[in-house]
Amino acid sequence: MANVKIDNVIKRYGAVQVMHGVNVDIEHGEFVVLVGPSGCGKSTLLRMLAGLEEISDGTISIGDKVVNDVSPKDRDIAMVFQSYALYPHKTVGENMGFPLKMAKRPKAEIDEKVGRAAKILDLAHLLDRFPKQLSGGQRQRVAMGRAIVRDPQVFLFDEPLSNLDAKLRVTMRVEIKELHQRLKTTIVYVTHDQIEAMTMADKIVVMRDGRVEQVGAPLHLYDYPSNVFVAGFIGSPSMNFLRGRIVSEGGAKQFASESGLRLPLPDTPAEVGAEVIYGIRPEHIGVGDAGIPVDVVVVEPTGSETQIFAKAGGDVIDAIVKDRISAAPGSQIHFVIDPANVHLFDAQTEQRI
């Protein structure tokens, strides 16, 4: 186990800079998820951690050792690739034992460790098969097995679940989380799926365009997103955003959207007249007898909850409620917003107010 320190890391490809001074501190045994949209640099950062990509500037340390110029094989890390990268010509057992073979461990020790890992991952009966004879989930587990046999300081996962179907993804998510609880090894995990990030991470690093937007515990990011990007990225379905300004109504501050919609505000230091972005999560909107009148556009019942898309002025607002609502499209209902759940962002900087 080791802590990992990413200090002001910069990555350039020729004249193009794709990573602009990234800082992340990862503690012993922490499960850290790097999340962000495609092209945000999360996989590049992971590959730099693995030693597969050069670092243009800054330092990466594993334990107390700066590893900028250390080759991948000497970093004591294990990586699970998106495509699993299993060696097609080797059996499951040979695949899992490969890192130990490279470390010139005695055969008895290799067999013992592979056997133990296979037992943990329920692969013991598949050790003589070839990767092409396995299902996606089994291949995924072999890739994980190959990583855990070495007992590395840090595990790196590069979107390991993205090739699996939705149901299997949930199962594997639980398995990876369980594995972490059992092994207590530091894990750095890359995904573009914010649900994966929220459910698995001790700490989430949200990235965009080669920069870290926010670092924090999943619920902290959910409750206190530091800017519009993080607020929109974390949480599903995405937060509603309305552009407008702060107005004064009978001495109390209110939000007036560009289309004229008036919404309640929490206590805020924002001045009257300030241009702001008003954010409210769909799950924080209720339906009541009184409130903001809206026209229903679409109602999507999923059984456990109902998602309502409704129009208020020119704005479309998305709400999710636990009740079964049978509102017909075009009919009018009332949305109820608790001001405590409202997020306000500066319209220019898009930072949290």
Place this chain on the structure above:
Amino acid sequence: MKTLRPWLMILFWTFISFLTLFPIYWLFVVSVKPAVELFSTPDVILTKFYWKNYIDVLNDRTLRSYMMNSLIISTGNAVLCTLLGFLTCYALSRFNLPGKESIFFWTITNRMAPPAVFLLPMFLLLTQVYAIGDFKLADTRIGMILVYCTFNLPFAIWTLRPTVDGIPKELDEAAYVDGASPWKVITEVVFPLARPGLAVTLILTWVFAWNEYLLAATLTNFNARTLTTGLSEYVTTTGTEWGIMAAISVFTLIPALIVFSLVQRHIVTGLTFGAVKG
């Protein structure tokens, strides 16, 4: 597509097989008949076997050494070209070499002229230039292996490139992370996965060297003379020994047939390697 009737297919392939195999059969017939019978009414039905041609060939020490030369030169050349071609393709595929596309194209330029163009320069190089003291490359096995490399290596690079490019780089990366050295990545991961392509390249370069006549006839006198050039020695001013030539030809065919049948499976996989995502 509408499938043809089975008997029509059988008839078709029987005809094609006959067309392909009949000359070989006839060659064999010629090799097991005494000279006098060859010039009487041609008869392709074998009634008795006359093995003297084969015995003569096997008893001929010169021919035996020609056969050994052919085997050593072809095998040495095929192994050298395949290994060097593989390493070249690996470098072209995995490393950011400046101008690598130009390098790739440049390798094939010597195949754009007929081999005869290279005869004189090759002759001068081997007899005059590449010499250490009394040792010259002309009329040596190593000399012929190197000469054939100039033609076969570009060919090997071109046939192996799709194979090596088709092996995902992620496998190299996984091996690096698993603790493999660059050399181990090649020997443990890339080389075994390139086997189908390597087999094809090995065979095709081997066959080229085994069948080659022009360069061997010009650049060897006695020590490194090959079987193909040996054949021509039986065309003399006093006549042509057809029976002996046919027997030598059968001997020439046998190793090629054996090698082909051994790696036939790999050839088919190799030629289609990378055609579909597997």
